[in-house]
Amino acid sequence: MSRILFILVLLAVGFLLLKSWQRKQQLKQHNKQTSGKIPKNTRMVRCLQCGLHVPEDEAISQGGKHFCSLEHAKLHLTKD
Numbered sequence: 001m002s003r004i005l006f007i008l009v010l011l012a013v014g015f016l017l018l019k020s021w022q023r024k025q026q027l028k029q030h031n032k033q034t035s036g037k038i039p040k041n042t043r044m045v046r047c048l049q050c051g052l053h054v055p056e057d058e059a060i061s062q063g064g065k066h067f068c069s070l071e072h073a074k075l076h077l078t079k080d
């Protein structure tokens with residue numbers, strides 16, 4: 001009888017360990033997903049034409065100047 005009890009306890013402990021492991025894995029995945037949404041090294045630059053802030057990798061750069069779009073780059077360059 002005590003042997004059955006021992007096996008039952010063992011199963012219960014194993015089940016609890018499995019559950020906590022699964023929860024840890026889910027948390028890890030969740031953290032990956034949420035941190036993946038925010039780019040780490042995204043510098044914001046300001047459009048010289050309209051003043052809009054855009055990520056550097058999405059901005060149009062011409063001669064060290066940044067613009068939100070090609071139109072604004074053209075507008076600014078023709079203005080000078």
Ligand SMILES: [Zn+2]
Nearest residue numbers: 047050068072
């Ligand atoms: Zn602009």
